[in-house]
Amino acid sequence: MWVESKDEVKRYLLHVRWGKKSFSIEMSATATLWELKQDLLKRTNVLPDRQKLLGLTLRPNLLADTLTLQEVCNKTEQNLVLMGTSEEQLCQFYSYPPVPEIVDDMQQGESHGTEVVDIEKCLETLERNIKQLQIRLIHQLRPQKKLLVLDLDNTLMHNSYSTDIQDAIRPGVHELLTAVYPFYDICIWSQTSWRWLEAKITEMGLLLCPRYAIAFVLDRLAMTCVTVRKKRELKKHSVKPLQVVWRKFPDHFSPCNSIHVDDLSRNFVLNPENGLKVSPYSNKDPNDRELFLLANYLVLIAQKEADFSKVNHKKWKRYERKHRRDLENLFQTFS
Numbered sequence: 001m002w003v004e005s006k007d008e009v010k011r012y013l014l015h016v017r018w019g020k021k022s023f024s025i026e027m028s029a030t031a032t033l034w035e036l037k038q039d040l041l042k043r044t045n046v047l048p049d050r051q052k053l054l055g056l057t058l059r060p061n062l063l064a065d066t067l068t069l070q071e072v073c074n075k076t077e078q079n080l081v082l083m084g085t086s087e088e089q090l091c092q093f094y095s096y097p098p099v100p101e102i103v104d105d106m107q108q109g110e111s112h113g114t115e116v117v118d119i120e121k122c123l124e125t126l127e128r129n130i131k132q133l134q135i136r137l138i139h140q141l142r143p144q145k146k147l148l149v150l151d152l153d154n155t156l157m158h159n160s161y162s163t164d165i166q167d168a169i170r171p172g173v174h175e176l177l178t179a180v181y182p183f184y185d186i187c188i189w190s191q192t193s194w195r196w197l198e199a200k201i202t203e204m205g206l207l208l209c210p211r212y213a214i215a216f217v218l219d220r221l222a223m224t225c226v227t228v229r230k231k232r233e234l235k236k237h238s239v240k241p242l243q244v245v246w247r248k249f250p251d252h253f254s255p256c257n258s259i260h261v262d263d264l265s266r267n268f269v270l271n272p273e274n275g276l277k278v279s280p281y282s283n284k285d286p287n288d289r290e291l292f293l294l295a296n297y298l299v300l301i302a303q304k305e306a307d308f309s310k311v312n313h314k315k316w317k318r319y320e321r322k323h324r325r326d327l328e329n330l331f332q333t334f335s
Contacts, residue, residue: 010076012069018044018082019131027069034065046084050120054081085124116228116269126224126270130247133222139213141185146302147245147253148184151262152200153192154280156291165203170281172291174209179295181212183302185252189218189240189260191267218244226269241270255309259301261294273309276316296320296327 010029014036016022025039037048048065056063056072063072116122153159158168177186188206190197197219201207206214223238242258260268261276268275278290297320304323305311311319 010070012073013077014069014073014080015078016040016080016082018046018084029070029073030068032065033063033067033069033072036069037065040082044082044084045086046082050084050124052083054083055079083124085120085127116226122224122226122270126241126243129222129224130244133244133248135216135218135222135245135248137216138207139215141215141249141252143252145185145252146183146308147187147242147258148180148298149187149189149240149242149245149258149260151240151260151264151267152188152190152197154263154282155261155278156188156281157200157204158281158284165200168284169204170291171286171288172295173204173206174211176291176295176298177206177209178211180298180302183299185215186212187216187218187245188214189222191220191223191238191240194219194221224270228266228269237266239269240267242268242274243270256307259298259308259313274313276313293317293320296324300326 012027012029012031014025014027016025021044023043025036027036027039033053034048036053037051040046040051041048053063055078057074058067058072150156156170156173157165158170180186188197188201190200192200197217201214201217218240220238222240222244224241225236225238227234227236229235240260240262242253242255242260245258246253246255255271255274258271258274259276260271260274261278262268263278263280265272265275265277276294278294281288281290294316297316300320300323301308301311304326
């Protein structure tokens with residue numbers, strides 16, 4: 001603290017916390033937020049337009065760069081929190097497949113261009129989630145296995161059921177998991193909360209089947225929110241970025257050996273090259289064959305394709321029909 005004389009200009013001592021780092025900055029009361037941001041840029045390499053300061057008297061969205069410290073600080077010694085992604089971290093994220101534009105095929109038979117906007121903010125959130133997330137393995141990862149991420153609701157089961165969850169299970173669930181297990185470590189990723197996710201997969205019998213094992217499960221806490229522009233409108237929704245798994249298990253999984261199966265293509269907007277959209281199971285059709293065909297396809301590409309991100313998964317049924325004759329030899333090899 002300082003004692004101010006008539007001839008002295010008041011000064012502020014700012015204690016800044018950025019992630020796990022902390023530092024202090026001393027500046028004049030007449031210094032602007034722009035000057036503060038320039039100082040923060042030198043210390044963190046977070047560009048000014050990506051800096052969000054918490055702890056001032058105004059909300060971050062109301063903070064103009066022309067405001068002075070004496071206008072936004074109520075004490076001469078102030079604690080602040082800086083949120084923002086450094087240039088080094090952004091470069092690390094951009095080493096994954098680019099996400100400037102994807103094709104949203106949520107409506108069968110239609111294709112509309114969808115552009116991810118505010119990608120820096122999205123990646124900041126993703127980086128924060130990755131650091132905070134802890135993935136608990138149910139079964140240990142196996143060497144040289146691919147990664148299969150499966151959605152739950154409307155992919156493996158009907159989303160609504162009255163009393164018995166067995167009535168909601170999609171035909172072919174256990175057959176699918178049994179067929180792919182020799183080739184893939186399996187993850188179930190649901191948008192629901194952990195409590196409901198655990199209850200559902202337990203009642204479905206996915207955790208105790210002797211023919212396969214679930215490596216780990218992820219719930220909505222592992223998801224990231226994005227903003228997309230579709231038909232000139234901005235829409236905000238959560239997605240399931242495989243970058244979470246790639247960063248947590250870099251010695252096992254990458255874009256080359258990972259595939260994400262979901263009934264909503266928007267869920268793999270940050271890694272569209274690794275997404276496969278299946279038809280939603282919403283009518284409890286006992287003659288539904290989607291998962292049986294999917295099992296064939298996943299086994300085929302596991303044996304035939306060196307890089308999953310180079311395969312056109314939108315045409316997966318055509319691929320399955322073309323190579324179906326090869327399946328008999330493959331299953332004999334691993335039987």
